Amino acid sequence: MNYFSEKDIYDIVANVVAQSGLGKNKAAAPVCSDEGMEIPIEISARHVHLDRESLDILFGKDYKLTKKRDLSQTGQYLSEERVKLVTERGQIASVGILGPLRSKNQVELSFSDARILGVKAPIRLSGDLEGAADVLIVGPKGVVSAKGSVIVAKAHVHMTAADAEAYGVVDGEHVSISMGTDRKVTLNDVIIRVREDYVLAVHIDYDEANAANVNGGHIVGHLIKNR
């Protein structure tokens, strides 16, 4: 017969709890009303993601971005460095660079921005650069011709699997997000994106934010399942 110490019992229980998933990644049930389920909204300003080679050209060999502040999504940050976007039709100065570096350059604009530059950018989820437009990225040390890099971000929701369960939605589902301000707007085609390191938030751009007259701070919208 085996005898167990208090420490043994504690370890066994801890192990069972850990394996059961109890108390781990358990999302709180969203606050519900007639308007839908409450969900935080964040506005993405225009920005660029750079690859290693482009950062070398724009800021110098082996340059390292300086973090200005963390963004809500784990590991993502806004850097102190800025670039200028240039086309033959126009330019936009002081555009933020998000870190960390990526395998491909990606420039995310609003349609208002795209009009200033005179580029025809498609609506895409981040990472999908099919049909993306061209732009020159200008830094203090050089210029990169970023072909096929410019998109207008499709509105999306970041959430974990536990969040998805709490909201009753699945990865890739198209939902509606309503913003109940003095300029009430509903975005009817917003994509759910599920990943374990995501932090719950709807991401919209400044055209969508302006149409709803929301800005900065902590905005709460409502998620409504599409029929």
Added chain:
Amino acid sequence: MNYFSEKDIYDIVANVVAQSGLGKNKAAAPVCSDEGMEIPIEISARHVHLDRESLDILFGKDYKLTKKRDLSQTGQYLSEERVKLVTERGQIASVGILGPLRSKNQVELSFSDARILGVKAPIRLSGDLEGAADVLIVGPKGVVSAKGSVIVAKAHVHMTAADAEAYGVVDGEHVSISMGTDRKVTLNDVIIRVREDYVLAVHIDYDEANAANVNGGHIVGHLIKNR
């Protein structure tokens, strides 16, 4: 006993028809579907309305605007002349002037424009300048300090009483307008404005248009009565 000529009969019948409203201002029933009732949408770019005194200062005494093209609303037109809007924070060049002249200056911007100028403009229906922001209007002959003139236009629907009857709405009613593009958006608080010289159209600004990815040309949206 009185006898009536053919002409008398014709006149009597014409008079009865005229008074009954039969065949007059009878709007066609809107095309309906699950999405709502079809309705034309027009995008208003940033523009200014000027009073007589301001036009004198900006372009010279007794200056007369040159019509570039008629707008959809009866009597309204875009002029060839342009002005620049200036604040200490920014400026926007080549802003259109709508004719005819009005009793008060009114500058209609999008929130994107307001951000460029650094002004805090309220959402208002045209003509309501409560809390409107200040801006300098610069013309070839002078500068006008247009205090309390800058608003962001509240989305609205122009229609006649006959249209209102056909759509089952009344003047001042708040309805929803959906735009079924690849960036489907519903504006949930759009005001019905009824006047006999109005031409059926929803008027939205460029932030709302960009959020829905609609631009130029002939856009059809759907009107949905709010619950």
